[in-house]
Amino acid sequence: MEDPSEIIQKLQLAGKHMTVQEDCYERMQVPAVEQVIRKILEDLSSDKLKRHKGSVVDDVRDLFLQADPLWLLDSRSQCDTSDIVQTYIDLTAALTQYSALPRCETDIGELPDSAYNTIPIRACSVAQTFQLLLSKLSARPEQATCHLTTISPDSVLNAILPHLVVFCATHCQEKPWTNAASRLAADELLAAAVQAARCKTVSELLCGAQEEGRGALGAVLHLMKPQMNKNTWKLNPATKHVFRWLLQRVRRPWLAEHLDAVLPPSLLFSDDYRTENKILGVRCLQHIIDNVPAAELLQYNRAQVVYHALYNHLYTPEASLIQTVLSCLLDLLPLLEKPHVTRGQQRANRYDKVFCLILTHMEVEDKIPLRRVYAKHLPVFTERLGILVVRHLKRLQRVILGYLEVYDGPEEAARLCVLQAFQSMIQQAWPRMSMRLEVLLKSLLKFIYDVATDQSPTPPRVREELLQDATRCLILLNRCCERKVTVLLEGVRQSCENATVLDCLQRVQQDV
Incomplete structure (x- = not known):
């Protein structure tokens, strides 16, 4: 069989000087498209090829550039129509493999950045090749204009679409194996795929329009399934990022249909020993929780499995992971527990x-980042527990008062959140505040005085916010303790000379 370059020249000549019909290609001795692609596949898979595989990819790009859409869909050869479609699938897989990331054999699942030096250039070349193919498939020629028997362009497009989506998701994100050019090429290819599939958005491409049925997501997840088990997901550093990219673009009501395909990989990622993989897995789990109906999650104890996986992460000393886990738990717990x-x-x-x-x-805890994370979520849990927070009142009071005594840096993130928890504690467990009034009042007055006389580099706006929240706590205490705070503050006002403190006390006195 001739070299692809000679076939390209014949196709170019046929397109310029002849009517596009079957005898035209026979006179020019142009082989069927299935035969040409098979020859290219042999070159791409051969390790003994004299020329560089990049030149083979260039031939494919030139082939799609010069070939008539009718010839690309020609089914005049003796092979079955499904065989021609499979040939395009094999070619798409071979091209994506040419631009694939090198295999990672270590347990870390990452490679040095230098290992990806050639990937962006290859990705750009492959993306341009795919774009040319999509442009020819989008032409959707009519068979009536020629004597060629053609297959449906939609059958080819639907068959290669999963490979294109995975390719685009791999190279459109800002990662060590991409650069600005390769990301742009991937974005343009993705936009071309959306247009060729007659969709408006990537989400519609993946999910399908509600009235028209399913999208490509099921096929994409099926294609990725062999790469996402416990023995293979670390071999390709892009796998986890491609999975999350896909997951983020699928929401209610479509995600429930694919729950059995997306939940196991998410749990697998979250169970890894590396913190960044745990965080990625937990974020995937949170997206699933937020976009799958509660009934589906509760079925077969799926939600219970997710809860145990998240709860075990609470023993980690990593602030970034704790932040993600607590946020996810706050979304999951309402599904598992009825309102109190x-x-x-x-x-x-x-x-x-x-x-x-x-x-x-x-x-x-003595690490400031972790203290801030815990303090941030304390008010929400206190509010969710409601009156049942009295079960933990003694320890909660000890934690709140202890955190108020520790300076948290210029932004005072932890102490501001703890003051919010203080207010929530008073509001939820107000019948129990009278017996704790003395301890709480002393702590609040000491805190207000310390903030008012503080010489640290705390910005004035932060200091004012601290004083406002502390004053709000005093007002709430006063209301639930039958105005006893007002009486007790009279002696403090007479002996205090600090104007800021007196202003806070005045606001308490003026509250009706």
Whole structure:
């Protein structure tokens, strides 16, 4: 068989000087498209090829550039139509493999940046080749204009689309194996694929229009399935990022249909020993929780499995992971626990279990980043528990008062959040505040005085916010303790000379 370059010249001549019909290609002795692609596939798979495989890719690009769309869809050869479609699938897989990342044999699942030096150039070349093919498939020629028997362009497009989506998702993100040019090429190819599939957005491409049925996501996940088990997902550093990219673009109501395909990889990533993989897995789990109906998650104890996976992460000392896990738990727990009942509620639930563990860690934690993460979520858990927070009141009070005594840096993130938790504690457990009034009042007054006389580089806006929140706590205490705070503050006002403190006390006195 002739070299692809000679066939390209014949195709170019046929397109310029002859009517596009079957005898035209016979006179020019142009082989069927299936035969040409098979020859190219042999070159791409051969290790003994004298010329560089990049030149073979260039031949493919020139072939798609010069060939008539009718010839590309020609089924006049003796092979079955499904064989021709499979040939295009094989070619697409071979081209994506040419631009694929090198295999990672280590347990880390990452390679040095130098290992990716040739990937962006290859990706650009392959993306341009695919774009030319899509442009010819999008032409959708009519068979009536020629004597050629052609296959449907949609059958080819639908067959190669999963490979194109994975390719684009691999190279459109800002990663060590991409550069600005390769990301642009991938974005343009993705836009061309969306247009060729007659969709408006990537999400519609993946999910399908609600009235028209399914999109490409099922086929894409099926294509990726062999790469996403516990023995293979680290061999390709892009796999986890491609999976998350896909997941982020699928929301209600379409994600529920693919729950069995997306939940296991998410749990697998979250169970890794590396923190960045755990965070990625937990974020995938949170997206699933937010976009799959509760009934689907509760079926077969799926939600319970996710809960145990997240709860085990609470023992980690990594602030970034704790932040992600607590946020995910706050989305998951309402599915597992019914709203609390103030009467007859005896048994502790998962809210109590998580809250206990948070308080345990907060009491002994001395790392500022972790203290801030715990403090940020404390008000939400206190509010979610409602009146049942009285079960943990002693420890919660100890944690809140302890955190108020520790300077948290110029932005005072932890102390601001703890003051919010203080307010929530008073509002939810107000019947129990009278017996704790003395301790709480002393702590708040000491805190207000310390902030008012503070010489640290805390910005004035932060200091003012601290004072406002502390004053709000005093007002709430006063309301739930039958105005006892007002009486007790009279003696403080008479002996205090600090104008800032007196202003805070005045606001408490003026509250009606």
